[in-house]
Amino acid sequence: MKIKYLLTLVLIALTKFSSAQRNDILQESTKYEWPTDPTVKQKLDAWQDKKFGMIIHWGLYAVPGIIESWSICSEDWIDRDSTIKYDDYKKWYWGLSEKFNPTKFNPEQWAKAGKSAGMKYLVFTTKHHDGFAMFDTKQSDFSIAKGPFSTNAKKDVAKYVFDAFRKENFMIGAYFSKPDWHSQYYWWDKYATADRNNNYDIRKNPWRWNMFKSYTQNQIGELMNNYGSIDILWLDGGWVRPLASVNEEVLSWGAPIPAWSQDIDMPKIAADARKAQPGLIVVDRTVHGQFENYQTPEQKIPEKQLDYPWESCMTLGGAWGFVPNDQYKSAGEVVHKLVEIVAKGGSLLLGIGPKADGTLPDHVITRLDEIGKWTSKNGVAIYGTRITKNYHDGQNWFTQSKDGKTIYGISLIGITPNKEISWQGSMPKKGSPITILSTKQKVKWTLKDGKVHFNFPKTDEKIALTFSFTPETN
Template sequence: MMKREIIKIAVLLIGICSKVVAQDHGVHHQSTTYEWPKDPLVKQKLDKWQDQKFGMIIHWGLYAVPGIIESWSICSEDWIERDSTITYDNYKKWYWDQSKDFNPVKFNPEQWAKAGKAAGMKYLVFTTKHHDGFAMFDTKESDFSIAKGPFATNPKADVAKHVFDAFRKEGFMIGAYFSKPDWHSQYYWWSKYATADRNNNYDIRKNPWRWNMFKQYTFNQIGELMHNYGSVDILWLDGGWVRPLSTVNDEVRAWGAAIPAWDQDINMPKIASMARKAQPGLLVVDRTVHGPYENYQTPEQRVPEKQLANPWESCMTLGGAWGFVPNDQYKSAAKVIHTLVEVTAKGGSLLLGVGPKADGTFPQEVITRLEEIGKWVNVNGKAIYGTRITKAYHDGNTWFTQSKDGKTRYAVYCPIEGEKLPSTISWTGNTPKKGTSVTLIGTGKKMKWKELSGKIFIELPAAVSKNEGSIALAFEFAPAG
C-alpha cells in the first residue's frame, strides 16, 4: 500500500473519531453586545433577512476528498488528533495535495438548491474559502483553488458562481462565507516559521510589509466575490481571531485559543465600504467582532438560553460535522423542526449545515432528511416566516410567535419525539381574543378552545390526537388586547 493511502486511512479514522471534539474547539461563541446598523439600505436588508428564518450553510472544500473535518486537522493545537507516525509537515503536504484529487465531476448545485427549497429554506451561505485557504471560486489572487486543479476544464469550474446562480433561481437570499485567516497563504502562515496555532505565525510588528500584503490579498479576494458573482446579500466572515487587538475582551479570552501580542486588524471599514459600494445594503457578519460590522450575531451549535431582541442566527449542523464525513449521523426531522421553532420564538434564524460529497452531490440521506423537514415547514411556515417575537414566547412544550403587524399570534406545540399526542393542549398567556377562532394550520380547521383561570385549553379532534407521528402542531389566532 502506498504511503499516501496509509496516511489517508489513518486520517479518516482519526477524523471520524475526533469530529465531535473538533466541533467544540472550533466553534465561534456569541457576542454579548450588539450595535444596530445605521445605513437605511442595510436596515432594510436586515429586516428582509429576519423574515427568512431558515437557511442552509454548505461547507465544501478539500476536506470532502478524504471525508474529514474541515480545515482544522492542519492546525497545530493540542486538541487536534493526527497519526503520531506522520510528521506535521508531511501531514500538511498530504492535506494540500488533496487539491490534485479534487475533481467533482458530478457537481450538481441545482440538486442542492432544490433540496434546500424542498426543506423550506430561504437563504444560503456557501463557503467560498475556509481556513485552509482553498478557494471554491476562480480567484486571481491564488492558484490554490478549485478552478486551477483537475476540475479546471469543467464548464462549472468557477464553483461559487454556479452555486449562487442555482440558489438564486430558487428564490434564495445569497450569502458568501469567507474565512479571514488563510493558512495556505505565505502572508498568513509564513513557511519561515512553524505554524504554532490558528493565528498568523510571525510578529506583524516586525514584518509590517507581509501583513499589509495579507490585508491587500484579503481585500482583493472579497472584492472579487462582491464584483464578479452577481447579487450577494450577506458577507459571512469566519475566523474571529483575526480582529483588531482592541476588540479582544474577556469573551474572546474565554475561548481558550492563543491570543498573539500583535494586532490582526485587516481594516474592516475599508472592506465593508468597498463591498457595500458593489452590493448596496449588504449585510456584513464579522462573527464575534461586535460593532458596526457584525450585523447579526451567530451562536454556533447552540441556541441561546433566552429570547434576544437583536438579530441573530444559530448555525448548526444537520449531522455531526459541517462538511461531509462517511457514516455521519443526522438529526431527525423532528429535532430540526423543534429547533427551528424554538429559535424563531426566541427571535433568531436557523442556519442548518450540510456537506456535499467529493463528487459534488449531496448524500441521499441528506436529501431525504431535508424533504422530511420540508413536509412540515412548507405546510406550517405561516408560524415561522416573517414572524417576530412575543413577550410571552414559551410555556412548556409550546412556543409563540406573531405576525409583524401583531394582529396574528401563533402557537406551536412540540411534543417529545414519538409520544402520543394528548387530547387537549394547554398553555398560559397568549390568550385568544374572545369570540374568535383558533385554527390548526396543518388542516385549516377551527379548534374548540376555552379559558379557565388564565389558562388556555385547546381540544384536539380524535383524528389528530391519535396521530403518534406528529412532529409539531401549529395554531393561529387573533390575540386578546
Template sequence: MSLPKVALALGLLGALGTAPARAQQQGIHQQSTEYEAPTDPLVVQKLDKWRDQKFGLILHWGLYAVPGIIESWSICSEDWIERDSTIAYEDYKKRYWGYSQVFNPVKFNPEQWASVAKQAGMRYLVFTTKHHDGFNMFDTKQSDFKITNGPFKNDPRANVAKYVFDAFRKQNFMIGAYFSKPDWHSQDFWWSKYATPNRNVNYDIKKYPWRWKHYQDFTYNQLSELMHDYGTMDILWLDGGWVRPRETVNAEVRAWGAPIPEFSQDVNMPRIAAMARQAQPGLLMVDRTVHGPYENYQTPEQKVPDQPLANPWESCLTLANNWGYVPNDVYKSPTKIIHSLVEVVAKGGSLLLGVGPRPDGTLDQEAVTRLLAIGKWLDMNGAAIYNTRATPRFRDGATYFTQGKQGTRYAIACLPENQPTPTTLTWTGNLPRKGSKLTLLQTGKAVPWTRQGDQVRLTLPATLAKQAGAYPALAFAFVAE
C-alpha cells in the first residue's frame, strides 16, 4: 500500500523526521478514471458477489512492524522521504533488511484476527503477501527473503499467509492476496550494480532485457505459488501501479508526480491472468490504477470519491493514520468509520479498512475495541449496508440512501459524534409510499412519519436520546414511491 494521508512521519525509532506536506500524496494511488468491465461470466458473477460484501479488512504486516514505521517507503530514495542524515543510505537499507533476522511473531494468532474481523461485520480479506520491500509473508521458493527463513522459521505456523487465509476462510470471508509488483529487494528490480534513485527499476530495461525477463518470470512464479498452493482465492490485489506497460502511462498517471522512466515496466499481465484464472476460475484481478481488463474494480486510496461512481470500486482507508502498526498511532473513532462506510456504500462502493498487526502477531487492543464497536452497529443496521446498491438520489445532507436487491429502500442518518440523539429527523426525496410502514432498524419497530411536499419528517422514540453518542447513525427501512 502507499503512504497514509498524514505525512511519512514516525521515523525509524526516532531516526526519521516528519515529511513535508507535499509528501502527503506522493505514495497514494489515485483511482483510475477509465474502466473496462469484465466479460468472463465467472468474473462477472464473482464481482457481483464481492459488491454485496461492502466491508473488508486489509492487513499490512511485514518487516516495517518491527521498528513500527511506515511500510517499505523508508528505503526508497525519493526527495519527499526523510531519513536520519547521520546514516548513509546504503547502510540504512542494510539495517532495514536486517529486521528480517529479528522479526519473530511468537504470538501469531490468525484465528483471533478472523474472529475480531467477523465481529466487526467485515466480509472480505486482503492480506499482504509481499509489500514493496520484497519481504515475503509466505513460503515462496523464489526467494530466501521471507518469514520462513528467520527466527520464526521453526514455528509450525511459519508460513503465515497460509494460516491467515485458512482462518478467514473458515469465517466465510472472501479471500484476497495483496502482492506488490515492484520488489525492491530483488536484484532483477533494484540491481546493486546501480544506485536506487527512486521507486522504479534502477537499470535500463531496453539495455538489459534479459534481466527484466528474469523479473517477469520471478513475479509469475511467485503469483503461481499463491494461486496454486494457498487454497481458494477470490481476489488478486496487485499494488505498485507505477510498474505498468509504458503505453498505459497517460496524463493521469503523470499527474501523480512520481518519476516515470522512459522504458516499459511490463510484468506481462496477460500471462499472469491466464495462469491465475486457470487455477482460480472467476478470480477478481485488481491491477490498481492500470485501467484495462485486469482492473476489475477501482481502488481510490485514503479518500471517498465526491460523487457516486458507476463502476465497481472500493475506498481503501486506514483505521489509524498508518497502514501498518505504528506505536502510539492515532485511531479514528468508530463513529467516523461508520460514517465513512455509510457514505461509501451510498455512493455504490465498498470500504476496505486497513489495520496493522503488531510485530509479535497480535492486534493492538485499541484497534480491536474500535472494530468491535463498528460491528455492534452493523449487527443492528447491516441490512442497510450489505447486499445493497446506490440509489439515484444518494444523499440529503447527513442522510444517505441505499437500496436492497429486493427493492427495500434504506435511509441512514449519520448523527453528530457525542451529541444527544434527536427526537425528530427530516429528509428530502426518497419518499416512502403513502400509508406504508417505516421501520427503525435499531429497534425493529415502526416509527411515525409524515410527509409535507418532498420532505419526510420522522418522530423518534424518546428513549434513544438518553445516551449521547450511543448511535453513530440511525437506519430506516421503507418501501419507496
C-alpha cells in the first residue's frame, strides 16, 4: 500500500506541471466596477503603487510535496492512482494533519527574501480549499494550531507570517478559500463528493448551508479582528457565488455548475470585514461587481493594456506550493513579465511555496535575490508608476510617473545584445536628454523616420535597461 501511495504522489506532482490538464486556471475578464467608498479607493491607489507582491501557498500539501488541495477533488482532470479507492485517498490526505510539524518555521526568512526581490505586498493562504486552517481558528479543530505543531510558540502561523512581513513594510493580504472541502457543512459525508461544489442540494437543506455561511463568516471575522492590520481580503473559489452571477465567462471554465445558489452573503462579509479593517480591499475573484476591487488573471498576462486595477498571479516555479525538483523561472523571465504587466497597468503577484519544515527552498531564495538585483537599481520605473498611452513598441515598454511629468522606458535585453534602442511614440521633449536610471548617465538621442534613436550605452545590464525622459507634451 505504501508503494501505491508513493506512485500516487508522483502522478499528482506530474499533474501539477501539466497546465493543459487543469481547468481551475482563471482568465482575465473585461468587466470591472470601481468601488465607491473613498477609503477603499485610497487603499486601492496605494496598492497600485506596489506593483510586485508575493503569494505564499503553504499547507498540508507541502508534506508530500503535491498540488495544493486539488488532489482530493473528484473531477476528470485530476489524476490519481486508479488502484486506490477515492475514500482511502481522502483519509490519507486528511491524515497529513498529524504529520505537518514545521519546526523550522521561519517567516522572517520569507519576508527578507521577498524584500530582497523588491516585493511590496503579501498574500498568504490562511486556508485553501482543503479546509486546513493556517491560523488558530475557533471554528474548527482542523488547523495547524491543533496538530503536532500545537505545542510550538508560533502555532498561530498566520499571526507570525503577517507580523514578519509588516516589519518589512509590506501591505498585508489574507488569502481565504470560500469552499471548504473538510467541512461537513460543505462536503457532507452523507453524499459522495462528485466535484468542487458543495455536494448536497442547498434548497432542500437550508439549515446546513446556513451553518456553512455562519462558519465562513466567523472564520473571516477571526482573520479581520485578531491579526492586526489587514489590507487585502483575497477570496478564492469563485464557484461559491450567487447562481444569478454565473455567466458565460464562468461557464467557459468547464467546471460543473450546480442548480442552486452557493450564496454566502458577500455584502455582510465585506461590511463586517471593513468595520474591523476600514478601507479593506476585497478581491472576490471572478465575481464581478462591488466586491471584486481588482481582478486576478492567473498564469497569464492580458493581451492589451487595461485601465482598471488588476494583477497577474503567477508561479515562480511550476507549482503554487512546494514540490520536489521544481523548475524555477529565471530572474530575467520574471523581470520581463513584471515589466510587461506594469506597462499594461497591472501588478505581478509571484507565487512561492515553503517546504514542510517551514523554510524556503534554497533555489527560491537565490532566484528572489537575483530578481532584486534588478529591481533595486531600476525600481523607479516600476513602483508608483501609472500607464501611459504609448506603452509598447518592439522590445521597449513604457510607464510614467503619477504626475505625468516623467516617462520611463524599459528596454528588454534578449539573447542578442542590443546595439541601439529605438521606438515610435512617446517623444522626449526637444533638447532634453535621456537618463539611464542605473548609472545616471545622460545620453543624446536623435529623431529619424519618426522614431527616437540612441546608442545602447556601455553597461553590465543583462536583463533590461531602464531610462527616463521628459515627454514632449510637458
